[in-house]
Amino acid sequence: MQNFVELWVYLSSAPLFGLTATLAVYVLAQAVSLRAEHAPWANPVMLSVAVLAGVLLATGTAYPTYFAGAQFIHFLLGPAVVALGWPLWQRRAALRARWGRLVLASLAGGTAAAASAVGLGWALGLPGDVLMSLAPKSVTAPVAMGVAAQIGGVPALAAVFAALTGMVGALSARWLFGLMRLPTDAEGMALRGFALGTASHGIGAAHAMQVNADAGAYAGLALGLQVVLAAVLMPLVFRLF
Amino acid sequence: MRPLQGLAFLLLMQSGGEALSHFLKLPVPGPVVGMVLLLLALRWSPVQAAVAPAAGFLLSHLSLLFVPVGVGVMTHLALLSAHGLQLVAVIVVSTWVGMAVTAGVLRLLQPKASEHAELR
Numbered sequence: 001m002q003n004f005v006e007l008w009v010y011l012s013s014a015p016l017f018g019l020t021a022t023l024a025v026y027v028l029a030q031a032v033s034l035r036a037e038h039a040p041w042a043n044p045v046m047l048s049v050a051v052l053a054g055v056l057l058a059t060g061t062a063y064p065t066y067f068a069g070a071q072f073i074h075f076l077l078g079p080a081v082v083a084l085g086w087p088l089w090q091r092r093a094a095l096r097a098r099w100g101r102l103v104l105a106s107l108a109g110g111t112a113a114a115a116s117a118v119g120l121g122w123a124l125g126l127p128g129d130v131l132m133s134l135a136p137k138s139v140t141a142p143v144a145m146g147v148a149a150q151i152g153g154v155p156a157l158a159a160v161f162a163a164l165t166g167m168v169g170a171l172s173a174r175w176l177f178g179l180m181r182l183p184t185d186a187e188g189m190a191l192r193g194f195a196l197g198t199a200s201h202g203i204g205a206a207h208a209m210q211v212n213a214d215a216g217a218y219a220g221l222a223l224g225l226q227v228v229l230a231a232v233l234m235p236l237v238f239r240l241f
Numbered sequence: 242m243r244p245l246q247g248l249a250f251l252l253l254m255q256s257g258g259e260a261l262s263h264f265l266k267l268p269v270p271g272p273v274v275g276m277v278l279l280l281l282a283l284r285w286s287p288v289q290a291a292v293a294p295a296a297g298f299l300l301s302h303l304s305l306l307f308v309p310v311g312v313g314v315m316t317h318l319a320l321l322s323a324h325g326l327q328l329v330a331v332i333v334v335s336t337w338v339g340m341a342v343t344a345g346v347l348r349l350l351q352p353k354a355s356e357h358a359e360l361r
Contacts, residue, residue: 026305049311063316070309077306079251081272085279086296105347113339124327141310163311168336199339206303231268
């Protein structure tokens with residue numbers, strides 16, 4: 001028993017632990033998701049986060065210790081964002097034809113998400129720095145952190161809110177779009193993907209990508225537009241207040 | 242070899258993006274600038290052939306890449322439990338508002354069926 005504890009202490013402090021745990025738990029979560037036929041409750045990001053956070057809390061492992069290994073996966077977000085250019089390139093003719101509409105919808109959706117978050121949060125009596133961390137929550141986490149820092153929020157909180165927003169969107173998209181009676185043909189999937197990517201950035205886009213190629217491509221485009229619009233406009237808007 | 246070349250090219254575009262973003266003091270982060278650079282570079286067919294497998298692999302496992310950030314939620318459990326209900330309400334409602342408004346506006350601006358046949 002003593003030896004086992006020593007072995008665990010040694011392994012859990014090495015970067016190998018965070019990397020192995022993340023990959024292994026994710027592979028299992030994906031298998032569950034497949035078995036459940038992509039049911040919303042079986043979202044692989046949410047399952048993995050719940051299991052990993054549970055393990056870390058139960059074993060008293062600090063997040064930075066875990067991240068020392070998980071950073072190798074985290075790092076790939078950069079090239080993955082660059083790679084989002086590929087599905088856009090494949091659909092360039094269709095995109096050129098609907099460019100204006102997409103920018104307008106992105107602006108309207110992003111504004112609605114940020115304004116409703118800050119407005120409702122203010123009405124519920126949340127403190128100011130929490131409100132400013134909520135504002136950029138529909139933008140992908142690394143950008144949300146930068147925007148929050150500029151407008152008086154807390155970067156770490158912004159990352160947490162962005163992650164939660166992504167999971168909420170991925171979980172409820174099918175239900176909400178069904179309620180709105182959006183079609184499920186290629187055109188409808190593009191529309192659904194774009195709306196999901198606008199409100200729920202990368203985690204939404206990742207979910208869309210797994211459901212349908214068109215939805216995924218448009219979610220990726222929405223994520224990119226949201227980054228550009230939020231990074232440029234949000235600091236300007238909040239400077240006015 | 243191809244996927245490796247593609248990954249190297251994606252990292253090259255990201256580095257270019259980071260450099261541009263840093264030196265021109267753009268408010269947009271490096272990887273997003275890199276995505277624009279990639280769109281410009283995709284005109285050349287060798288780039289297309291190399292990038293396709295690498296991009297396909299990364300994007301089909303995009304969910305995995307968000308897990309480390311997501312686990313970070315555990316570091317703020319105190320705040321989340323102090324304002325838990327309010328935060329859940331705000332995040333859920335504003336996410337739905339964002340999705341519904343985007344989808345609504347897009348559907349409103351969409352041309353009728355006869356027109357969008359030519360866009361396909």
